[in-house]
Amino acid sequence: MSTPILAVSRRTRRTPFTERLAAHGVKGYTVYNHMLLPTAFRSLEEDYWHLRRHVQVWDVFCERQVELKGPDAFRLTQMMTPRDLSRIEIGQCVYAPIIDEAAGMINDPVVIRLGEDRFWLSIADSDVVLWAGGLAHGLDLDVEVFEPDAGPLAVQGPRADDLMALVFGDEVRRIRFFRSAMLSFMGHPLLVARSGWSKQGGFEIYVDDWEVGRALYDRLFAVGEVLDVGPGCPNLIERIEGGLLSYGNDMTRANNPLECGLERYCSPDSRHEHIGRAALDRIRANGPARMVRGVRLEGAALAGPIEPWPVRKRRGRAQVGAVSSATWSPRFSGIVGFAMMEASASMIGTSIEVETPEGMRSGVVVALPFEEAPGDAKPAAPRSAAKTAKAGRPAARKKS
């Protein structure tokens, strides 16, 4: 069987770095926000170890920005998310689910406040600019909604601070998690935030000029040689081990933020008005019918799901969940993944049978994030205190 080729056309937008990635030997691409997103350079596993030990530069320009600008910019941004944004400061970033009127997930962007009346939504893979623009028009709001040609170049890994300091100076080290600073490169101001889609730490530089971006890319690799800098991209193994859900894969518009484990980003006590409030309150009162969980499966490595894999408690029984992402974890010496589980089967420790394309695999439901693997030399400090699941507790489902 021959491997099909992804035909790249104008609709499959390239990024400022696409030629650079080819020179760096990019092995695979996916499409995200109608734009190329690399998936591997050496191999998934080599990229994974390199990310955990050194520092990588990632072309994540496909995490597009949706700009909301004008007197009603705050109002519209707040209307789209159950997260209370009333205390977000200029220069601050917050992770905020965006939901529809039925509390279905539309996107899960990083929201950045650029000014009193100016926000960027740094979006996952869905057309938020249409949703936001439609709301602005339908509600007759005084706000401009558009997609500026800007996106992040990420620097991720344990040596990210050292590499960034070589380019931007030591002040970059003082940026706190999910905060940003405007730093100068070649006389051009760039927004630099401490954020990124890995648990290894690092920064995102919001590139808004292709030539400046390319010069920055080249500079990072030139000065980073001493740090063994490498090309990289969001890594499937690292992000599953770290419990980072991917919109479109692990959650879709059919899921609400509570069952996606995003409750701590939903500000239950705030009274602010937002789209989906009544639906979300109802789901919270009844307890979500499903809950995303970790799963560990027995047996050798196998290719991860393209369509979700059905989960049962026993062979031949009813389906009680679906595995949405899975991969071989070298540190756990086993398969780790995410599954959306019905409340009745979401108890940590539940034994499961998973229907994979290569046959049935036994496994167990585990809490997210995954515990540190045995023998980890230096456990990474967890960034957020709250765990999404407590051992031995099912998804809270009250009888209605």
Ligand code: THG
């Ligand atoms: N960076 C930027 N834009 C993005 C992403 C990113 N857009 C698409 C996608 N990623 C959005 N999804 C996420 C999901 C998780 C996080 C960021 C973006 C994240 N979460 C922290 C964690 O889980 O440790 C916690 C954040 C918090 O507690 O506030 O970083 O990566 N620019």
